[in-house]
Amino acid sequence: xxxxxxxxxxxxxxxxxxxxxxxxxxxxxxxxxxxxxxxxxxxxxxxxxxxxxxxxxxxxxxxxxxxxxxxxxxxxxxxxxxxxxxxxxxxxxxxxxxxxxxxxxxxxxxxxxxxxxxxxxxxxxxxxxxxxxxxxxxxxxxxxxxxxxxxxxxxxxxxxxxxxxxxxxxxxxxxxxxxxxxxxxxxxxxxxxxxxxxxxxxxxxxxxxxxxxxxxxxxxxxxxxxxxxxxxxxxxxxxxxxxxxxxxxxxxxxxxxxxxxxxxxxxxxxxxxxxxxxxxxxxxxxxxxxxxxxxxxxxxxxxxxxxxxxxxxxxxxxxxxxxxxxxxxxxxxxxxxxxxxxxxxxxxxxxxxxxxxxxxxxxxxxxxxxxxxxxxxxxxxxxxxxxxxxxxxxxxxxxxxxxxxxxxxxxxxxxxxxxxxxxxxxxxxxxxxxxxxxxxxxxxxxxxxx
Numbered sequence: 001x002x003x004x005x006x007x008x009x010x011x012x013x014x015x016x017x018x019x020x021x022x023x024x025x026x027x028x029x030x031x032x033x034x035x036x037x038x039x040x041x042x043x044x045x046x047x048x049x050x051x052x053x054x055x056x057x058x059x060x061x062x063x064x065x066x067x068x069x070x071x072x073x074x075x076x077x078x079x080x081x082x083x084x085x086x087x088x089x090x091x092x093x094x095x096x097x098x099x100x101x102x103x104x105x106x107x108x109x110x111x112x113x114x115x116x117x118x119x120x121x122x123x124x125x126x127x128x129x130x131x132x133x134x135x136x137x138x139x140x141x142x143x144x145x146x147x148x149x150x151x152x153x154x155x156x157x158x159x160x161x162x163x164x165x166x167x168x169x170x171x172x173x174x175x176x177x178x179x180x181x182x183x184x185x186x187x188x189x190x191x192x193x194x195x196x197x198x199x200x201x202x203x204x205x206x207x208x209x210x211x212x213x214x215x216x217x218x219x220x221x222x223x224x225x226x227x228x229x230x231x232x233x234x235x236x237x238x239x240x241x242x243x244x245x246x247x248x249x250x251x252x253x254x255x256x257x258x259x260x261x262x263x264x265x266x267x268x269x270x271x272x273x274x275x276x277x278x279x280x281x282x283x284x285x286x287x288x289x290x291x292x293x294x295x296x297x298x299x300x301x302x303x304x305x306x307x308x309x310x311x312x313x314x315x316x317x318x319x320x321x322x323x324x325x326x327x328x329x330x331x332x333x334x335x336x337x338x339x340x341x342x343x344x345x346x347x348x349x350x351x352x353x354x355x356x357x358x359x360x361x362x363x364x365x366x367x368x369x370x371x372x373x374x375x376x377x378x379x380x381x382x383x384x385x386x387x388x389x390x391x392x393x394x395x396x397x398x399x400x401x402x403x404x405x406x407x408x409x410x411x412x413x414x415x416x417x418x419x420x421x422x423x424x425x426x427x428x429x430x431x432x433x434x435x436x437x438x439x440x441x442x443x444x445x446x447x448x449x450x
Contacts, residue, residue, distance in 0.1 A: 036171055091109070
């Protein structure tokens with residue numbers, strides 16, 4: 001066993017995680033109005049594994065998984081899997097040991113049909129003294145996210161195994177108080193759900209307005225190919241018939257007979273080069289995580305030395321940023337650089353920078369609305385190819401070959417006036433959601449922590 005001085009705390013040998021005493025000293029920083037008790041006494045690990053070969057109809061059995069939103073159905077089935085699985089009981093808690101510090105933890109409910117997760121997930125159940133909903137709120141609270149992140153950072157590959165998890169001390173009020181805390185928090189979440197529904201309705205209005213205003217044909221975009229299509233040699237990197245067919249099909253994502261269609265390559269420069277002598281050594285740096293998918297807003301909190309600029313894409317005010325890799329495209333991390341404090345910024349190399357050649361022909365924010373539309377993101381998924389770090393990617397050739405409906409500037413402004421009013425309402429609703437969530441978190445923290 002390990003005996004820690006000052007508070008003279010005894011840690012059982014079986015709970016020692018990587019023999020790092022600071023993990024256990026730091027736990028004492030969390031103080032609560034309620035009894036701080038060892039989590040081991042309130043949870044039970046579900047560690048038994050099952051071979052996929054032992055299950056019938058494996059092609060029809062979907063896997064479960066967890067992310068920040070909780071337990072969900074994975075796109076993958078257990079067919080042809082060699083790794084062992086874990087069976088998850090109703091009301092058991094599942095967590096990703098590599099991402100629990102980012103909130104990847106959830107509960108399997110009766111309505112969640114996937115009973116199995118990969119063996120890498122941690123699975124456990126709560127005893128009668130602890131409600132699983134309450135424990136998840138605790139583990140997702142800021143003090144425990146910080147504590148868990150600290151414990152994970154001591155590993156070569158950051159992770160939190162079950163022994164380390166059950167070594168945590170958590171506040172354990174009686175069951176009735178736990179129920180009150182859950183009810184209070186969930187009442188705020190219900191308000192947020194109603195606001196989310198209004199946001200979804202507003203997003204649908206934007207989508208329908210774009211489709212109707214431009215008279216876009218989303219039924220069969222592959223049926224509008226020209227009999228003879230010319231692709232410039234300099235734009236080709238992949239000499240394969242399937243890829244050429246993809247390029248030709250993708251050009252009609254925004255097909256319409258109402259307005260002239262112009263290839264994107266004639267409207268923008270992609271990853272343009274420009275000379276810049278910085279007045280400061282440090283300039284803003286925008287990784288993909290700094291682009292907020294829901295609103296397209298950019299956080300300029302990170303900076304980097306201009307001396308490293310050759311390793312990144314360069315952009316300035318008014319440039320469009322569009323990700324190359326599939327997850328970021330699907331999460332709508334498509335944006336336009338606005339309200340920059342610097343003349344130039346650097347971005348991830350997984351971004352395309354699109355700069356409008358002439359704003360007398362096309363308004364940048366008009367293109368932004370097209371690229372952030374569900375029409376674009378749904379169809380473009382069909383044309384990813386290859387992989388970069390395990391992700392599918394969007395080729396530059398395909399992107400620049402897309403034909404854009406090009407109304408007059410006056411008509412573009414008319415459409416943008418309607419779209420921006422709806423977008424303003426979405427931002428107001430999002431601010432209200434943040435306010436309610438902040439209240440819910442603050443009330444929870446005040447109830448539990450001194």
